[in-house]
Amino acid sequence: MKEIELKLQGKIDRLTNKTFKFDERIKDGWFSAVYFLKTREIAKASKQDNIVTMQFFQKEHAVLCGTDEVIALIKEFADEPEGLEIHSLKDGDKVSPFETVLTITGPYQHFGYLEGIIDGIFSRRTSVATNVYNVVKAAKVSGEQKPVIFMGDRDDHYTQQAGDGYAAFIGGSSAQATHAMSEWWGKKGMGTMPHALIQLFNGDIVEATKAYHASFPDDELIVLVDYNNDCIADALKVAREFGDKLKAVRVDTSRTMIDQHFIRQPELMGTFDPRGVNTKLIFALRQALDNEGFNHVKIVVSGGFNEKRISEFEQQNAPVDLYGVGSSLLKINIGFTGDSVLLNGEPQAKAGRKYRPNPRLEKVEIK
Template sequence: MKEIELKLKGHIKRLTNETFKFDERIKDGWFSAVYFLKTKEITKAFKADNIITMQFFQKEHAVLCGTDEVIALIHTFADEPEKLEIHSLKDGDKITPFETVLTITGPYQNFGYLEGIIDGIFSRRTSVSTNVYNVVKAAKVSGVQKPVIFMGDRDDHYTQQAGDGYAAFIGGSTAQATHAMSEWWGKKGMGTMPHALIQLFDGDIVEAAKAYHARFPEDELIVLVDYNNDCIEDALKVAREFGDKLKAVRVDTSRTMIDQHFIRHPELMGTFDPRGVNAQLIFALREALDSEGFSHVKIVVSGGFNEKRITEFEEAHAPVDMYGVGGSLLKINIGFTGDNVILNGQPSAKAGRKYRPNPKLEIVEHELIQYSK
């Protein structure tokens, strides 16, 4: 196994193929487009002395993620990686359309077959980090940042959790639903109770919360209160039972449901959409908790939230303390492209593409790269 140390912007990052759990079949071209593999063989036979520069870019305003992973990939699977010249931005950099984020210079046959894999790493990681950055930004009003919980475990294949969690961390979310999501950046997942726990106690919110608190007394007690579709009444039941021990309540009402609060008070309806988690429900919940002296209890909302909905809640000054966001953060909407733009020191690219130098790129210093078995 190779261990790689590289210095970027004055600090040392330690990257290993164990960190990223690369599939060893990458070396055999199993995950590369076949035309890249054929080009590698043709180049070895007919153009072995070539030196090309490959550059990578995308077309959005984004938060870059994937550079560490890509550099580790290159130094794990390229032939003679120590002879390649690599310039890179770093994870977390803000990038603009067509801005060059990485260049690799060396013989095509030594690394060219990794092009599609590099595009894919950048695309997924940057999409997630940018999505998270945008919702975190939406949840910051008047200089106060409300936490965003990354809850993307059920929205994609489980093997993606570590990389997605790292990208979410780069985007600004440090509260994550699984241990795997925080594997690459050294924390552990956080969470309280699902609807399943309340079901096991026949829908009794208080008894479920008692069991949770008895088993995990050191945890902050955050209780899910929408199981019976009566958020305010159930929140008050839990608050009366636990008092100062209750940290927060979470509202996760389905968008096809109308909470019992509005059924009891039909006069409140008619000027807004009463389904699901809505700002009016959260205002009413806050007022009910405060009226009984439970102003310390925070409110967490989840269920279909994205940048647009968070912005709407914040513009309405809804009294939300924390957002839980899942599927919308995993939309892959940023695609990267790798182009060969210099051949043997001379500009050379397909029509419509060209070398785009970027003074922000930093060289990966090869003297800091160490290999050990």
């Protein structure tokens, strides 16, 4: 694995001194489609003097991410990268369907074999950034912006965490579950207790919380309260024990479970789905805390949340203070395409594709 430090000069404003980790086998074409490698060999043999312009685009309204990573890739693995002419948008730019986000001009044999890798970087990073952006936007439907914790560590291969965390940051989430997720933008992960900690104390939420607080007294005290499937009762137990020290409670009830609050009062379960984390449960939890004077205790929810579900909670003004979201943010739903559209400065592309200049693109200097 090779670390590449990106230092770009030019009028385009970028995050500088960022370190990307690349597999050195990229240089050997190990991750490139074989037909790109064959085309590179033919270009070297008989078309060395041709200059092509390749442009990259996608087909959605999206939040662009991956430009810095792509430029670092080109800097390290293209032949004579300083001689290429590159124009690019920036990470975090809002882009429209078919809008050109990057162009590269130069001899095909110097960079063409990187086309598929560039598409893949843009696709993953932009998908995650856009997913997070949409979830963060949904978490403001009721007026106040609710923070969103990026909890995608268990939903994909661990090697993706740094890039996904950066894309989530670009999309609007600066609270993330692991240190690796914050590696590219300079913070550390955050978190409190998992269900496993409560299990170690035989399900005793108060004793588990005492142990946590004794070990991490400077951390904000946020307690997971669904272990016994009795969120309200357990939230009140820890609130009574810790008072002002308790910052928040987190509800993560499985969508196959019905909380004891409803099982004890079956008459409440006629007009809605009582399983999992639902608005009725959260309203009841808020009321129970407030009734005993614990108005300061915030409510965090997690477990299967996505843009649609958060919007539903917000439209009902559910008293949620923070959302934890994982798997839905990692859906890769935006695909990028790289097309060679100019040959020696003249239009030349496959049928249906053409050069689409974008005045928003800015020149990037690689030195």
